[in-house]
Amino acid sequence: MASFIDLANPTRFMRLSSTLLPWLAAPAALLLSIGFYLIWFVAPADYQQGETIKIMYIHVPAAWLALMFYSMMTLSALGVLVWRHPLADVAQQAAAPIGACFALICLLTGSFWGKPMWGTYWVWDARLTSMLVLFLLYLGVIALRRALDEPSRAGRAVAILTLVGCVNIPIIKFSVDWWSTLHQPASVLRLDGPTIHASMLWPLLITAIGFTLLALSLHLAAMQAEILRRRVRTLTIFEAERLDRLSLQGAP
């Protein structure tokens, strides 16, 4: 708990995150390299899907990360509204574009898989529709923050919107169980274990971990940029006040 509070200091966070970043980025690059090698040269084709199974290896991790980042934003929103952690709003603001990108990747790769497999780029089934809602929620969070000038007010409004939207996360996860959907049910995260063969499961898991480390690296870098931006904003205000004071004093 003490170390969590220690991270509230932006300067300390900048120092710790700079130390941590290479330890996330380098393993991400390594795991993604191994994962893509396994996908393209080792993993077999699917007996039904053929080579289009290759799309699954990016579609599934993208979906997991889209959900993970919104869950992180939900925790950050609680940090803003309940615990008033100074970096909670920074974490939330940095996470939104990253989560949105992974949601977009999930939707696009799903469409590219759906056309040859289902004969259509899109169906309004529960899984696809709820994932589209998630993407729109991400865009809404980003737009709301930009619409409000005052930063602390924007942070609170975005936190409330994020908390309202978090009900979509279990809907996405359980949509294939609650409704009759074209999208197939879960094959990996199941109570009775994965149903995918090991020759496909290992490349999927390695790639998923690689993408996760990449996403976390980007999140840390984005948080650093946001902390710097807020510092720039504060110093710009100080400088404007100083110049104002000097001009009133008649200084050259």
Next chain:
Amino acid sequence: MAMLGPHAGFILAAYLATAAILTGLTLAILIDRRAQRRALAALEERGAGRRGGGAA
């Protein structure tokens, strides 16, 4: 391309779209962070680090 079967175009499109989005995201974040560092350095050089005082 033949090794990817009859739906090679969809497979390649999926990977290219993913690469484009992640490359754009990574560049945007890194460029933004560098721009903020430069802006902060410029402000601190001009002595904007204190509310009450003048130039450092």
